[in-house]
Amino acid sequence: MSTFQAPKGTYDLIPPRSATFLAVRDAISTPLKNAGYGYIETPGFENVELFSRGVGESTDIVTKEMYTLTTKGNDNLALRPEGTASVLRAALQANLHKQGNLPVKLWYSGSYYRYERQQAGRYRHFSQVGAEAIGAEDPALDAELIILADQAYRSLGLRNFRILLNSLGDKECRPVYREALQGFLRGLDLDEDTLRRAEINPLRVLDDKRADVQKQLVGAPVLTDYLCDACKAYHAEVRELLTAAGVAFEDDVKLVRGLDYYTRTTFEFVHGGLGSQSAVGGGGRYDGLSEMIGGPALPSVGWALGVDRTVLALEAEGIELDIPSSTSVFAVPMGEEARRVLFGVVTELRRAGVATDFSYGGKGLKGAMKDANRSGARYAIVAGERDLAEGVVQLKDMESGEQEPVALDKLVDTLRAKTA
Secondary structure: OOOOOOOOOOOOOOHHHHHHHHHHHHHHHHHHHOOOEEEEOOOEEEHHHHHHOOOOOOHHHHHOOOOOEOOOOOEEEEOOOOOOOHHHHHHHHOHHHHOOOOOEEEEEEEEEEOOOOOOEEOOOOOEEEEEEEEEOOOHHHHHHHHHHHHHHHHHOOOOOEEEEEEEEOOOHHHHHHHHHHHHHHOOOOOOOOHHHHHHHOHHHOOOOOHHHHEEEEEOOOOOHHHOOOOHHHHHHHHHHHHOOOOOEEEEEOOOOOOOOOOEEEEEEEEHHHOOOEEEEEEEEEEOHHHHHHHOOOEEEEEEEEEEEHHHHHHHHHHOOOOOOOOEEEEEEEEOHHHHHHHHHHHHHHOOOOOOOEEOOOOOOOHHHHHHHHHHHOOEEEEEEHHHHHHOOOEEOOOOOOOOEEEEEHHHHHHHHHHHH
8 A cells, every 4th residue: 555645535536436527527518518608727726815805704615614825935825615716817817808798608627625524525625517607697697507507417317406596685685684684693692703704794604504503593584585676576587587498496595605705696406315415516696706806897607516426416316327438449469479560550540539458568368358358348359470470350349259350451440430
């Protein structure tokens, strides 16, 4: 065993399970690509201020969970704990919003880092696929993103997930609710940290998972009772569009999410098979985030879906994805001359687009054929000195067991046709 192990709260993605993660990422991103979202990739670390301003200084992410560091040049950086702030920063820096085609539609995939207590479904290093639509205030855009996420999950075969939906109001109506909620919270028996959080952002207290806090929150003012007419109409249209599209959702008046930048539409995808960490993804509208980080007013909406948690949801439903073998052909040389010739054939096949592997290490026929079988290849090429003298190789169908000689100069075309 190696002296070193992966840090606590992290994991290594290794075959064959890693193929499932890749398939999940592809399934989530495919509907986005079909809807006009372009790929964006941002650095793994950013200025600390980007997250403290955007995500919120009162959030657990900023106060407890960010990995921060100071460089030799005294720059204060943080490993990214979420994707939205980074993507918006990059879009602003590149002036994508000035190119005359709003909204700017972007999708991303990557690793994120939070110092959290390790448990099933919650890691300190985790993977997400996300999408952001920047620069347009339109209920259809909110509905579009929810529909695309629903489509992605259904394409994977998932059925036991639910979509929770709420509205957090805007800068017109939320201050009235904030004052009412703060008045309610001040009358509760809460610890000093929670009371402090209530003064900075009282909605964060509603997201507190502790049973003793939730018990006291019974009877708290409900945000939907304080929505202005504009927010009510906006939310009603989002609901109507989802219903018309056949996407089922549940109204959850307590849903606030954990980040300060959300406004109006907020939603979460939850799965009953994940225990206490039931959320597999979520998002919402963040109309004021651009201004928080020094940009112009750019109403926007987005989501992030956890790849790790989606894989756990698949496992909870007993779903095994149909992942094709990464190898179509496996070459087995018998002898040095065959080794040289078949290695050249393998190179030709790969250049022709045929996924091909090779028996390395000079193994005998029995050991090499075991490797061919383990590779999942449909066909094996076997050749020895007698075969090469006759200008042929033996082509074996690994499923049927049938074997036939094929002329060496016809082999690439034959296999390209068989594996097309």
